[in-house]
Amino acid sequence: MKQVVIIGLGLIGGSLALDLRRLFPEIEIVGTDHSDTNLQIAIDRKLIDRVAVEKDYQLADLTAVAIPVNETCRMLPTLLDNCGENTLVMDVGSTKSDICKAVKSHPRRGHFLASHPIAGTEFSGPTAAIHSLFRGKSQILCETESTRKDLLENVIRIFNQLGMRVLFMNPKDHDKHIAYVSHLSHISSFMLGKTVLEIEKNEKNIFDMAGSGFGSTVRLAKSSPAMWTPIFIQNKKNVLTALDEYILNLQEFRKMIADENSNGIFQDMQDTNHIREVLKGIYNEV
């Protein structure tokens, strides 16, 4: 690998730059960002060597697209039009169906790989980029049968070198499950933050009374609206289903509290405690 283009130098794009540079000290990393300020920060932090120019898209071994999912859909066809004979164009978005659809019939579909690294923090922008963000994380790949085999094999080798666990899934399944384990968490957290901010106009009460539990449940409410708005809309069908089930569970729990149904409340929580074992499996928590 000699040259990488990164489009969007935020948390994901920037962290990818940091790790690729560590793995391959000799490569040139160039990039773009819709924000000139972020672009300058990315240069100052040495995430990229310089701003990408036209011909870089031809020469790149890898073009990583790390921008909001609606913009990804819009930009991908042009990126494929302009990519080189040995360029792999890869997205990293949190939805996969619409993105795969956007390039489905593109004559150069073989140059594209749909990916979703399950990695991130609640922070955004190039200052949020961190080393080893991808180590130990899942990297979900979709419709790999449509990606040119040599390009796919090369990039999977890189994912392995980054310490990622590569998984294969179809876009439909990805979008359905990710609605539950990621998108719903973000909505629940944003709305919890909203509810508390609305009532606690005097923030001193939050300051005095909030424990670490509150911090944990509203952590995701710090996330980037620019990134999350198009995700919810692209994955609308699955997100609405997940949200409806969540609201229904809340309403049933509400009724049990109103009825002072101690046994029901206890049972519901005890059953859910099983999440301990599930999380233990994921994070090796104690």
Next chain:
Amino acid sequence: MKQVVIIGLGLIGGSLALDLRRLFPEIEIVGTDHSDTNLQIAIDRKLIDRVAVEKDYQLADLTAVAIPVNETCRMLPTLLDNCGENTLVMDVGSTKSDICKAVKSHPRRGHFLASHPIAGTEFSGPTAAIHSLFRGKSQILCETESTRKDLLENVIRIFNQLGMRVLFMNPKDHDKHIAYVSHLSHISSFMLGKTVLEIEKNEKNIFDMAGSGFGSTVRLAKSSPAMWTPIFIQNKKNVLTALDEYILNLQEFRKMIADENSNGIFQDMQDTNHIREVLKGIYNEV
């Protein structure tokens, strides 16, 4: 201080024992727990010196009640009946109105202090007890005007030595605000965990696809049902109000997604991002 009785040797009672022993190496700490297993663990971990006997309640300088809030209400009158001339009986529950009411007209009301340390983790039982749990945390005291002045002053000195920030609040305000910043977080987390466990019968999907954000939002769903069931019921009125507002916000957000109202979704999330500054104030986060 010479002797302390701790009733309930879980996360809070056990952690209190650890810190008091560090501060006052010479005191005797005795305790009880409804679970014989937990009692034995508490002795093995040296949280307590021995099991409390009848006369300890007379001799104790401090009797800390760290059991579910319904049992606290039930037990407090008897503890006051049997306490010594210089004993302070203190609860640490997450509700304050019912607990204060339970001893309001007790002839020895002056021996009681209603407290709520804003400290904890999602774990429970004596194995969850940790050192310095209370350092830097709020300790909310209610109706201190009804506590005997010398007993109150002594225990506040101890709270300060534990590194706590002592605050005064009336039980009604406490219960109202805590419903938002703590009780609602727990319900939102439990129901999120329930929703995901219901749909992801095959837990491999959670394992493969859940990121740290999911772990963060469902962390509180590991909490103890025995502790939380009576809290929700005792604080029913406030919890239902908070829950209704939360559900309403979720429904409005749902509608915006259904309508593909990007501007509305973006604005709602951007406004809620303000939680960053609020949390920064609490946890000194970056």
